[in-house]
Amino acid sequence: MDFQPDAGLDAFRQEVRAFLRANLPPSLAGKPRGSVRSLRAEIEPWQRVLNEKEWGAPYWEKEHGGTGWGVLQQLVFDEECVAAGAPTQDGFAQKLLGPVLNAFASPEQKAEHMPHIFNGTRLWCQGFSEPGSGSDLASLRTRADRDGDHYVINGQKIWTSYAHDADWIFLLVRTDQEVKKQAGISFLLVDMKTPGITVRPIRSIDDCHHLNETFFDNVHVPVANRVGAEGDGWKITKFLLNNEHASAADLPILKRYLMQIRQLATRQGVCGATLLARHEFALRLARFEAEVAAIGMMVKRVAAMEQDHSPAAHAMGSMLKIRGTELQQRMSEFLVEALGDYGAVAYPEPHASTGVPPLPLQDVGRGVANEMFFRRASTIYGGTSEVQRGIIAKALFQL
Amino acid sequence: MNFKLDDEQQMLQDSVRRFVDKDYSFEYRSTLLKARSGGSLARWQVFAQNGWLAAALPEAEGGLGGGIVDTALIAQEFGRGLVVEPYLGCAVLAAQTLVAGGTPKQRAALLPALADGARKVALAYSEAGSRGFPEWVSCGAESVGDGYVLNGMKTLVLGGVEADAFIVSTRMAGSGDGPDGISLFLVEAGTGGLSRQPLPLHDGTWAAEVTFDGVRVGADSLLGEPGQGLAALRHGLAHGTAALCAELVGAMEKAVEITSEYLKVREQFGVPIGSFQALQHRMADMAAELELARSMLFHLLASVTNDDAQTLVRTVSQAKALIGRAARFVCGQAIQLHGGIGMTEEYAVGHYYKRAVVADALFGRADQHEAACAAELQATLIQTEGQA
Numbered sequence: 001m002d003f004q005p006d007a008g009l010d011a012f013r014q015e016v017r018a019f020l021r022a023n024l025p026p027s028l029a030g031k032p033r034g035s036v037r038s039l040r041a042e043i044e045p046w047q048r049v050l051n052e053k054e055w056g057a058p059y060w061e062k063e064h065g066g067t068g069w070g071v072l073q074q075l076v077f078d079e080e081c082v083a084a085g086a087p088t089q090d091g092f093a094q095k096l097l098g099p100v101l102n103a104f105a106s107p108e109q110k111a112e113h114m115p116h117i118f119n120g121t122r123l124w125c126q127g128f129s130e131p132g133s134g135s136d137l138a139s140l141r142t143r144a145d146r147d148g149d150h151y152v153i154n155g156q157k158i159w160t161s162y163a164h165d166a167d168w169i170f171l172l173v174r175t176d177q178e179v180k181k182q183a184g185i186s187f188l189l190v191d192m193k194t195p196g197i198t199v200r201p202i203r204s205i206d207d208c209h210h211l212n213e214t215f216f217d218n219v220h221v222p223v224a225n226r227v228g229a230e231g232d233g234w235k236i237t238k239f240l241l242n243n244e245h246a247s248a249a250d251l252p253i254l255k256r257y258l259m260q261i262r263q264l265a266t267r268q269g270v271c272g273a274t275l276l277a278r279h280e281f282a283l284r285l286a287r288f289e290a291e292v293a294a295i296g297m298m299v300k301r302v303a304a305m306e307q308d309h310s311p312a313a314h315a316m317g318s319m320l321k322i323r324g325t326e327l328q329q330r331m332s333e334f335l336v337e338a339l340g341d342y343g344a345v346a347y348p349e350p351h352a353s354t355g356v357p358p359l360p361l362q363d364v365g366r367g368v369a370n371e372m373f374f375r376r377a378s379t380i381y382g383g384t385s386e387v388q389r390g391i392i393a394k395a396l397f398q399l
Numbered sequence: 400m401n402f403k404l405d406d407e408q409q410m411l412q413d414s415v416r417r418f419v420d421k422d423y424s425f426e427y428r429s430t431l432l433k434a435r436s437g438g439s440l441a442r443w444q445v446f447a448q449n450g451w452l453a454a455a456l457p458e459a460e461g462g463l464g465g466g467i468v469d470t471a472l473i474a475q476e477f478g479r480g481l482v483v484e485p486y487l488g489c490a491v492l493a494a495q496t497l498v499a500g501g502t503p504k505q506r507a508a509l510l511p512a513l514a515d516g517a518r519k520v521a522l523a524y525s526e527a528g529s530r531g532f533p534e535w536v537s538c539g540a541e542s543v544g545d546g547y548v549l550n551g552m553k554t555l556v557l558g559g560v561e562a563d564a565f566i567v568s569t570r571m572a573g574s575g576d577g578p579d580g581i582s583l584f585l586v587e588a589g590t591g592g593l594s595r596q597p598l599p600l601h602d603g604t605w606a607a608e609v610t611f612d613g614v615r616v617g618a619d620s621l622l623g624e625p626g627q628g629l630a631a632l633r634h635g636l637a638h639g640t641a642a643l644c645a646e647l648v649g650a651m652e653k654a655v656e657i658t659s660e661y662l663k664v665r666e667q668f669g670v671p672i673g674s675f676q677a678l679q680h681r682m683a684d685m686a687a688e689l690e691l692a693r694s695m696l697f698h699l700l701a702s703v704t705n706d707d708a709q710t711l712v713r714t715v716s717q718a719k720a721l722i723g724r725a726a727r728f729v730c731g732q733a734i735q736l737h738g739g740i741g742m743t744e745e746y747a748v749g750h751y752y753k754r755a756v757v758a759d760a761l762f763g764r765a766d767q768h769e770a771a772c773a774a775e776l777q778a779t780l781i782q783t784e785g786q787a
Contacts, residue, residue: 001401001402001403001404001405001408001468002400002401002468002704003400003468003697003700003701003703003704003705004400004704004705005400005705006400262780265776265780266780266781274781276776276777276780276781277777279770279773282773282774282776282777283769283770283773285773285776286769286770286772286773286775286776287720287769289717289772289776290695290717290718290720290721290769290772291721293695293698293714293717294691294692294694294695294698294717294721295691295694296698297694297695297697297698297701298690298691298694300400300402301402301690301694301697304401304402315686316690318683319683319686319687319690319691322683322684322687323687323691386680388683389679389680389683389684390676390679390680390683392682392683392686392687393679393680393682393683394679396659396682396683396686397659397662397673397679397682397686398663399659399662399663399673399674399678399679399682
């Protein structure tokens with residue numbers, strides 16, 4: 001055990017920073033980026049820039065055309081991109097589907113999809129949850145029945161983020177009704193333009209549209225679009241969900257919140273002084289700084305475990321998710337509080353057109369409350385905090 | 400940065416753990432507490448023979464040349480066993496203050512005797528009005544003839560009952576109340592005018608209230624340069640806080656282990672109580688709190704290794720507050736999950752909680768450390784944000 005600074009990692013951070021300075025077009029930079037995926041018009045050109053640098057797949061092994069970066073380097077890359085306000089990539093393709101295709105897809109499937117992922121020309125969404133299958137995902141009922149060399153899909157998915165703007169969906173379906181629930185699941189890739197698919201928007205409390213319900217009514221999908229063998233869906237899902245423990249806390253966002261709070265601290269006034277001069281404010285900011293420091297070190301520990309393929313990464317990742325997401329909620333709430341009276345104002349959401357005339361303090365306050373409301377979902381998606389606690393109790397204590 | 404123990408570190412951890420498991424059972428510790436002795440001299444000699452007192456001291460002065468990680472490894476194991484001997488007060492706090500503040504001659508004269516266990520020195524820095532913070536000193540030193548006269552009182556001196564000498568923080572007459580006015584003295588315990596009152600603490604350890612009433616010392620008892628004591632105190636406190644935090648991480652570990660075992664054997668309603676989800680989730684929260692605290696400890700160890708003095712002061716405060724709170728939560732919940740048995744003197748978990756309670760009082764409480772961080776933000780943030 002030693003705590004010497006990692007010179008290689010510091011040099012890498014400088015490299016990423018320099019790259020962003022030189023290559024992030026001003027038209028794509030400095031967007032007040034919360035947690036929501038960027039727009040297609042932003043993702044595609046940015047993905048092209050990254051791809052030219054051969055950074056088109058930051059999280060993948062070299063043999064699959066990725067950067068081959070270690071988990072800690074990936075985190076540095078994420079942090080610097082968020083700090084620079086760069087557009088997001090397509091997280092579904094990069095972090096969830098990509099590793100699955102690398103590990104399980106046929107050469108034909110890779111040839112079909114990989115170029116589009118590298119070029120940002122095919123956006124993905126995820127069809128996992130159903131109205132009756134949330135935490136108990138394996139109980140899903142959307143069925144795929146064989147009809148020659150096609151599956152016929154009938155059922156409904158929910159919480160399909162960005163389905164309204166996605167070209168393809170990766171989908172869990174039940175291909176066998178007879179066997180144990182986990183054993184009857186398969187993993188399909190489906191073109192969203194296939195007849196029979198209907199996407200209906202769900203407006204969420206953050207006043208944004210990213211959630212949807214997606215309906216499948218006799219949707220014909222080639223059997224060749226199945227990843228892995230029939231019935232492998234659950235195995236693939238566990239692989240997919242096991243992939244990103246270290247990013248569960250979303251440390252780059254926590255750091256961004258700290259930066260925002262620091263800015264408000266010195267620029268907002270209360271009763272004739274800066275917000276920072278208020279002891280109750282400074283005290284809470286000091287606590288947040290300490291907590292982010294602790295979470296930051298916990299992220300490094302989980303990243304090191306992941307890099308070593310340590311089984312301990314699993315429970316530790318769950319702990320990190322619980323504590324990190326809870327901190328996301330408290331910090332995003334604090335940002336709204338820091339706006340004082342204007343924290344109550346419902347500004348136009350970040351992607352909506354600006355009202356004329358703009359509301360007071362709109363340049364500062366816009367998006368802040370949306371982010372807070374969005375973060376109520378952090379402790380729900382990717383396994384609720386309660387599911388995580390169950391995982392921890394079982395893994396660590398065999399309870 | 401590397402979180403895995405190397406071979407030597409693993410050997411060190413194994414050896415301290417073996418000692419605690421074999422020779423420092425809860426029953427043995429209970430007899431020490433009943434004797435109200437503040438620990439066992441024989442055990443202290445074992446610490447010395449095993450090199451644990453010498454681990455983080457410089458090789459040139461009788462030490463093994465290790466560092467803060469070794470201190471943390473030893474302290475963590477001592478925390479698991481709730482070791483009551485004054486390792487923290489004498490082997491870390493006072494010894495490291497001496498390392499940072501002593502002249503080469505003073506270090507050469509004293510450190511070898513600390514390393515081999517022949518002598519014990521305690522750090523007398525906290526006062527009733529300073530609450531663990533080293534900057535506030537009212538204890539005075541006056542230059543008289545070719546020496547000095549000390550007057551004042553120090554509280555909660557760890558190892559102060561057993562110590563045969565004290566490092567004392569003072570303000571030299573006429574040096575003002577700034578950070579440059581603090582001088583350290585090395586005072587033999589038998590010096591006329593020095594008296595101490597033993598203080599029993601909740602966790603069975605002892606501290607001393609030490610009074611200096613016209614204590615005359617020679618010029619050579621001034622530690623280092625006059626007015627330069629604060630940096631040495633801060634170095635000692637950074638190491639002491641890291642050791643205390645590591646001890647609390649060890650204490651939390653053990654409290655969590657004891658509790659999870661209990662949940663498997665204790666039955667109510669015909670089933671082990673560990674089958675109840677409310678209790679499982681509480682265990683998960685305790686584990687998460689422990690791991691966040693351990694992460695904060697690593698952050699502090701990294702800061703000791705890498706950061707400038709001002710940043711380190713902040714990290715020390717952050718760690719003391721966060722880990723101290725975590726320890727009270729985890730150990731308190733360990734009592735809760737045990738039910739009535741957790742309240743008893745003869746059961747271990749209550750003693751882990753007591754250690755966490757005492758730890759909060761040492762070196763400044765959580766609230767004060769956070770307030771110090773907040774004040775620093777108020778003093779510096781407008782500048783940095785202005786530049787941004």
